[in-house]
Amino acid sequence: MLVAANKLIGTPILSMQAGGAIGRIIDFIVDPDTLKIIAFRLEGPVINRNSNILDVSSVREYSNFGMVIDDTDELVAPDDVVKISKILELNFSLISLKVETKKGSKLGKIINFTVTSEDFTVQQLIVKRPAIKSFIDPELTIHRKEIVEITDYKVIVKDEEKILKEKAAKEDFVPNFVNPFREQQPDFAPADTETPAGKDN
Structure with missing residues (x-):
């Protein structure tokens, strides 16, 4: 399924351990070499600002309800993962390029x-x-x-x-099928009932 990036912003993060939402996505980190989101930046009442990065490898499932992870222990600091840290240093963003x-x-x-x-x-x-x-x-x-x-x-x-x-x-694509319910219907209009000329009423 394709998802628009702007629709990911605000997505709830659901913890299996907590049994509910622990925060939401406020930004994403894109690797310019692979053109892939490799992590999300989160915020929430139980999320430490110093450890608010969610690596995509920690996402168990994504649906209309949110992203499911095991627990807040999955979250890391910006410097904890070398690859994420390097991309953050680049300050790369696809938006507005x-x-x-x-x-x-x-x-x-x-x-x-x-x-x-x-x-x-x-x-x-x-x-x-x-x-x-x-x-x-x-x-x-x-x-x-x-x-x-x-x-x-x-x-x-x-x-x-x-x-x-x-x-x-x-x-310009037109589906190559015929809808039988849209075929021309027979004309059921009543025949002309006007009395022929020369005949008595």
Whole structure:
């Protein structure tokens, strides 16, 4: 299942040990090398501000009710996990990064992205178009396979025309089936009852 990143914010964290919610997600940490959320930053009345990082490997289950973990012992400090610590030092965030093609054409800025609910791998970038292009395409959805390179300031993708063609193909798709309930119905209108000319009433 695909989940929008902005929908993850505010998700309750449910502890098996506590038998209920212990906090909620306030931010996510994305690895720019793998394009995957590797941890979440939490807050809550029982969560220590110095140990408020949840590694995704500690998530037992994700559903509409929240994320399930074993206990608050699963939470770590920012410096406890080397990989997480290094990415935090980069201060990397996908949101607001510029998106350009290899040829330098500016496509816009990332305003959201989707991840898989199984392993939180980024699948699609939601890009807000520049003002000049927004009249035709306010937003673009770019699949991860179109990404060529990621820097501190921008995401470089493949050819713009290919992306637009793929979008148009999806929008023009028509299901190849016939609905029998929408076929033309026979005309049951009554026949003309007007008395033929020359006949008596």
